[in-house]
Amino acid sequence: MxxxxxxxxxxxxxxxxVAAADPVAATTRALVQSPVPATLIIAVGKAARGMAQAAMAACPNVPCLIVTNDENAAPLAGAQVMAAGHPVPDERGARAADMVIAALEGVGAGDHVLVLVSGGGSALLPAPVQGVSLADKAAMNNLLLASGADIMQMNLVRQQLSRLKGGGLLRIAAPASVTALILSDVMGDDLRAVASGPTAAPLGTKAQACNILQSFDIWEKCPRSVRDHLSGVDTATDIPRADNHLIGANxxxxxxxxxxxxxxxxxxxxxxxxxxxxxxxxxxxxxxxxxxxxxxxxxxxxxxxxxxxxxxxxxxxxxxxxxxxxxxxxxxxxxxxxxxxxxxxxxxxxxxxxxxxxxxxxxxxxxxxxxxxxxxxxxxxxxxxxxxxxxxxxxxxxxx
Known part of the structure; x- marks a missing residue:
């Protein structure tokens, strides 16, 4: 040979x-096996468009917001497709996050949100906590990417700096029901780490985030706003329930x-x-x-x-x-x-x-x-x- x-x-x-992780096929299979009475579809990540295409076929005439990277941001009839920066967050991602938050704030107890999550969603949907600017969050992303930290460590830190990550999406959507279909890019398939876990519990605390940054010797390089936020008191980690389903993985x-x-x-x-x-x-x-x-x-x-x-x-x-x-x-x-x-x-x-x-x-x-x-x-x-x-x-x- x-x-x-x-x-x-x-x-x-x-x-x-790669074909075995086709987002259209995986999402179609999942919704055939367990139909979801969706009233709103939110798709975020590098596979967001394909997952949304399948979800919209299964749930026609349902509003759909898609946030993905530039290479995958092709138009999709009936959906609003938004491109955002990856691997470093940008203003487009911040605007998309604001639109996702506004849509989630508009749902109520009788609604059912279908969330489609795939890798890359962490950077694509930045929603910095109060006091931390987008520029500071982008600087943190650059520091983490260059540090040698693994994906779990990076996402633990990212969650502590976001309104949507670490179950933040669930808090905003409450009291609506939430089902999430998840295509994992994380080893071990811990759903808290995929796209920094918008529909899962946080990976850790502010104190643990501080320890990670100090262990990689980048704490002093972090923006002051980030150090101030992570040095504060931890908020409650309880989150509303979500029905999470893993549909594709390494x-x-x-x-x-x-x-x-x-x-x-x-x-x-x-x-x-x-x-x-x-x-x-x-x-x-x-x-x-x-x-x-x-x-x-x-x-x-x-x-x-x-x-x-x-x-x-x-x-x-x-x-x-x-x-x-x-x-x-x-x-x-x-x-x-x-x-x-x-x-x-x-x-x-x-x-x-x-x-x-x-x-x-x-x-x-x-x-x-x-x-x-x-x-x-x-x-x-x-x-x-x-x-x-x-x-x-x-x-x-x-x-x-």
Missing amino acids: TIATRRAQARALFDAG PISLRAMAALVPDAHVIADPIEGDVAAAARVICDAAAPGITLWGGETTVHLRGTGRGGRNQELALRIALEARARGWTAGWVCLQGGTDGRDGPTDAAGGLVDSGTLGRIDNVAALLANNDSYAALEQAGDLLITGATGTNVADLGVLIRP
């Missing part, structure tokens, strides 16, 4: 994983990939943590044949380059393979299921045994967090375009 054939096979497996997509190659080795535990350590874990597990995994790693930003966790992980796997003296002919794909890795147009990287030979000074590029430039030089960027879904990251390694 040639490298070109293996690269095509890796891409086909990744595409199967393990589901991983199983769909594995179904295509029954003899593949599937890494059981999600691949998480620092990308350098993650590369070693993957290569330790990868015997000859096909190895599959899912997860969501972190990158500690030290340089000024462009890239993302998937691009950097792909390069670090190439470095590990070379250090281990692997036989020529191996191929590895590492990609984000949303089609966008960091602030770039790439989903990740598709590398092989010849990748490093096509890059000038890969060590310097990685030291500057410039994985995009390195993979672009090698011709190994994974470009998929926006997929309309988001269930974290998937990986494929094929060894002869």
